[in-house]
Amino acid sequence: MRSIYFDYNATTRLDSRVQGEMEPFLSEIHGNPSSVHHIGRRARASLDEARDRVAVVWKCKPSEVVFTSGGTESNNLAIFGTARLLKGKKNHLITSQIEHHAVLHAFEYLEKKEGFHVTYLPVSPEGMVDPVSLKSALTPATGLVSIMTANNETGAVQPVADFSKICREASVLFHTDAVQSFGKLPFDSIHQFGADLVSVCAHKFHGPKGSGALFIRSPLLPEPILVGGGHENERRAGTENLPAIWGLMVASELFVRTPVFDSARVEPLVAQLREMAQSIPGIHIRTSETHSLPNTLAMTVEKADSISLMAALDLEGICASSGSACSAGSLEPSHVMKAMGVPPEEANALIRFSLGRDNTEEEVEYVGKRLLQLIKQVQAWGK
Ligand SMILES: Cc1ncc(COP(=O)(O)O)c(C=O)c1O
Known part of the structure; x- marks a missing residue:
């Protein structure tokens, strides 16, 4: 058949060039980047290089790149991490009705279990969120807005730059789940979204599964959702998955700058x-x-x-x-x-x-x- x-x-599918570049990290470069000996330091040098090279593609500071296990974790970290940071000061959050469940279920959790008030913006019959509806949903208590760049089911591309402008003018943090746009839409820099937080995942552009990243505009420091060691500058505990991180970096260089x-x-x-x-x-x-x-x-x-x-x-x-x-x-x-x-x-x-x-x-x-x-x-x- x-x-x-x-x-x-x-x-x-994982691209063969990306796979080839990942292979040394599944064998000889096996150290823990946190180990102080020379094997660990070799891994640390590669981790630092990967962060620097992703930052070059994104045109941001290396410290603004946080490696995660994928789009779901990037979204969870952005939403839980920021909402919990703002709790008690800003208890109103805004998202849209068409988000991926990695976003929607995070907001539902914050609403049901952590006392936040959430507005779910409606969409047009074509699946578009209206910037006017975002503007009118903002209140003095709004702390975070999260609206996706491109919808995974319909492909609808949202006017994200308009949303981020509205949020900036109101001093509200803005997150976008850009998982479906990387490798599909023209990319100049991570700043094109105008967002404070941007979610990315490698397996949507011929990188490895279980590999993602979150752009966090400095000096924002969301509460971590994984605690343990001080990895990723205290923002995401856990020994770094170097083969996956290297794969995300190579795929970003090959397939994001010029969309695959x-x-x-x-x-x-x-x-x-x-x-x-x-x-x-x-x-x-x-x-x-x-x-x-x-x-x-x-x-x-x-x-x-x-x-x-x-x-x-x-x-x-x-x-x-x-x-x-x-x-x-x-x-x-x-x-x-x-x-x-x-x-x-x-x-x-x-x-x-x-x-x-x-x-x-x-x-x-x-x-x-x-x-x-x-x-x-x-x-x-x-x-
Ligand atoms: C828009 C969007 N956000 C988030 C995710 C979740 O990404 P991951 O599979 O890396 O957890 C997906 C994957 O389907 C997606 O399409």
Whole structure:
């Protein structure tokens, strides 16, 4: 059976050059960067070099780069760490209804268990957060705003620079989950987001899994969420995962400065898929043609359900997603679709195709052609 991978927003394959550069750190360079002997000092030198080189890509100070275990931890550290720092002084927090669960569940936790008041901003039918709604949600008690740069399910790209400006003018901290934008959107510097905190994860741009970073604008010092040793300048305890950190650095140099998702190549493929999908009765495209990632196409299907759709596609060798990978296999309708006003039965019939560097026109044609038949089949299963 052939295999077609249209799920690059879930993860990407580790690039062979990145893998090659990581290998010495899985063998000879095995020291603990905190050890004072020469083997430890060798590892420390590489850790320092990795931080310096990521800072060069980001155009920030090396001390503003904190290495983490991925996007989830970066988001958790940004949100818990900042909210707890502000507790008692600023107890109101703002986020949006379409965030990844690594953000949403952190806010829900702070609301339910730690006495914070949280506003969840609504979105338009195209999945966009309106800067005006952010402005009017701010109160003198607001301490932190967190709004993602690009949505993982629809690809909607938010006006993050507008949000950060509003927050700066109100002296409110701003965090953005930029996990889906690295490697997909043009990158000049970490300051382009205008944010105080920016979450990054390597496996979305052909780096290793379990490797992330958080930009923390100095002199901000969030409360740590992992305590123990004084690693990462007291911001994240735990012996550093040097192979993963080195992999994140190499992937950042190779695939962020010049996005590895080459829009000139991937956009026409997505446009072709959009055209083919649009012609199928019962399909509603949920990705805007203007404000979205170049590689993403989300659609809902009438009289179907996500699990059957994923199963039918997989039987044909086509890997897609029903939204965020973390809720794949769950019967819960997509919270992103619900926030966009999609009726509940259709919010639970989402297909997200996300393309990448190895996809071809021939694959798009194959998927586009098979789609009509597969949807008919799923609709018949439901009868
Ligand atoms: C927008 C967004 N934020 C956070 C994450 C979580 O990242 P990780 O898998 O590295 O924990 C993901 C991954 O799907 C994501 O798409």
